[in-house]
Amino acid sequence: MNRSLELFSAAARVIPGGVNSPVRAFKGVGGSPRFIAEASGAFVTDVDGKRYIDYVGSWGPMILGHAPQSVIAAVQQAAAKGTSYGAPTEAEIQLAEKIIELVPSIEMVRLVNSGTEATMSALRLARAATGRDAIVKFEGCYHGHADALLVAAGSGAATFGVPSSPGVPEGAAKDTLTLPYNDIDALKALFAQRGGEIAAIIVEPVAGNMGCVLPQPGFLQALREVCDQSGALLILDEVMTGFRVALGGAQALYDIKPDLTTLGKVIGGGLPVGAYGGRRDIMEQISPAGPVYQAGTLSGNPLATAAGLATLEAISQPGFYDPIVARCAQLVEGIGQRLDAAGIPHLGYHVGTMFGLFFTEQSAVRNFSEAAKADHERFKTWFHGMLDEGVYLAPSGYEAGFVSAVHDDDLIEQTLAAAERVAKTL
Incomplete structure (x- = not known):
């Protein structure tokens, strides 16, 4: 048994559902959550010592990356x-x-x-x-x-x-x-x-x-x-x-x-x-x-x-947003190209430094009804595949992701390489 699973079992005995905010429990994707030991820059490291490129960013606050x-x-x-x-x-x-x-x-x-x-x-x-x-x-x-x-x-x-x-x-x-x-x-x-x-x-x-x-x-x-x-x-x-x-x-x-x-x-x-x-x-x-x-x-x-x-x-510094917005677009468009190559229907959206991905054959997702029609089973496979590749995404198809100032070109490319490998398994 890994340390995260041990801690989740311990947490479930004293905290409802083992977490202090529901989506952290991985109910939307299956499996058990990773317990984080520390974070720095664009990375979080779990209690088992595995490091992940983090696109959750504490659900949005960490626009400068972790521990700036x-x-x-x-x-x-x-x-x-x-x-x-x-x-x-x-x-x-x-x-x-x-x-x-x-x-x-x-x-x-x-x-x-x-x-x-x-x-x-x-x-x-x-x-x-x-x-x-x-x-x-x-x-x-x-x-x-x-x-x-x-x-x-x-x-x-x-x-x-x-x-x-x-x-x-x-x-x-x-x-x-x-x-x-x-x-x-x-x-x-x-x-x-x-x-x-x-x-x-x-x-x-x-x-x-x-x-x-x-x-x-x-x-x-x-x-x-x-x-x-x-x-x-x-x-x-x-x-x-x-x-x-x-x-x-x-x-x-x-x-x-x-x-x-x-x-x-x-x-x-x-x-x-x-x-x-x-x-x-x-x-x-x-x-x-x-x-x-x-x-x-x-x-x-x-x-x-x-x-x-x-x-x-x-x-507030001049030009702060330009490279992050560009990398967010590079990430979403790059993932889209790899899913297209694998024949996986999807829609990717991005604005500023936030993004989302839907596995769907719809022409657009404009509201909750259309978001709910996306293939959330496929999202689960995608999420766990990326997690295994060392990429930490939000554990729900109903959550946005975030790019920070320290997600550099090399990390975006690493993420896209992981996405290409996972796309082929979908």
């Missing part, structure tokens, strides 16, 4: 002064100012501890600001595990085929209205019928929790239009896409201005963090400036703010 020197130094320096104060710090201001500098739609920002906390808080704020209860989300978009958002969710919920989780009261979900992603006609029909009841639309501007599904031309603009017409707020959930698809996020890439934005992952540089921000008149309704309550003991934690600020400073 600047971030580690910033965290060490902060930790030496104390790990948490429960009081304001100058670093919180600096991180907030940097976020506002990089994302023009954000005029004020509140730091929290997770993406779930950010989306949950943003929706409470939107309901308070509009005096309305209903929210609109899209099937397959995952916005964290708050009750009202576990309706037709993606990510781990999609992997397990649970569109809404047991334990979510009907009352918590009754005001959550779901639509197919990229369906402008359904969007307009809903708003024509119920627009006056809707507080907000929340959406992943690039869906990263049903694979990597891109917004169709005009879709994000249609969201902005119906919100403007109805008085609803537009919330872009950029927990994944923020600073991943472009320096200013998906909203910069697609030229769309939301009322509120949720952030996470990259802004913590690998430490637990989240944030929500937007128009000043809305944000000033948050306590203690206004009546909308939200609090957190570790919000603005000095370690997380240090890591986040070091990361944002690094990615």
Whole structure:
């Protein structure tokens, strides 16, 4: 028995399912998870000593790669002064100012501890600001595990085929209205019928929790239009896409201005963090400036703010994104060429530094229904084949992958060589 399997057995006795976040359990692909001992650069190393080229990147935060020197130094320096104060710090201001500098739609920002906390808080704020209860989300978009958002969710919920989780009261979900992603006609029909009841639309501007599904031309603009017409707020959930698809996020890439934005992952540089921000008149309704309550003991934690600020400073350097975006395209297109040569039907998508792959004969994947029709059995074979080759991909066909600044040309070529070998086994 290998060490990872031993640890998984031990974990299952004390942790539900043996993991602290569902998709890590490999339920979507079979087998047992690799327990990671350490990570550096573009690699993770498991407890059995096997090293993998990593395209999970802690599910997105590690845009600089693992253990970048600047971030580690910033965290060490902060930790030496104390790990948490429960009081304001100058670093919180600096991180907030940097976020506002990089994302023009954000005029004020509140730091929290997770993406779930950010989306949950943003929706409470939107309901308070509009005096309305209903929210609109899209099937397959995952916005964290708050009750009202576990309706037709993606990510781990999609992997397990649970569109809404047991334990979510009907009352918590009754005001959550779901639509197919990229369906402008359904969007307009809903708003024509119920627009006056809707507080907000929340959406992943690039869906990263049903694979990597891109917004169709005009879709994000249609969201902005119906919100403007109805008085609803537009919330872009950029927990994944923020600073991943472009320096200013998906909203910069697609030229769309939301009322509120949720952030996470990259802004913590690998430490637990989240944030929500937007128009000043809305944000000033948050306590203690206004009546909308939200609090957190570790919000603005000095370690997380240090890591986040070091990361944002690094990615703000001129030309930072160009080589990573190019290598992401090289990876996806190269895998596609090798699958084509092996006669394997597929679709590969990429935007900025994130990507996805579907084994399908469909002409496009535009929503969760089409993502669900992909050949997930073939994905399992693909995943384990690549894992055996030393390439660590997300263990679910419903998850995106990520390229970092330290995935150089040589590592991309190594990955493509592995893909060529695995393609022949499919």
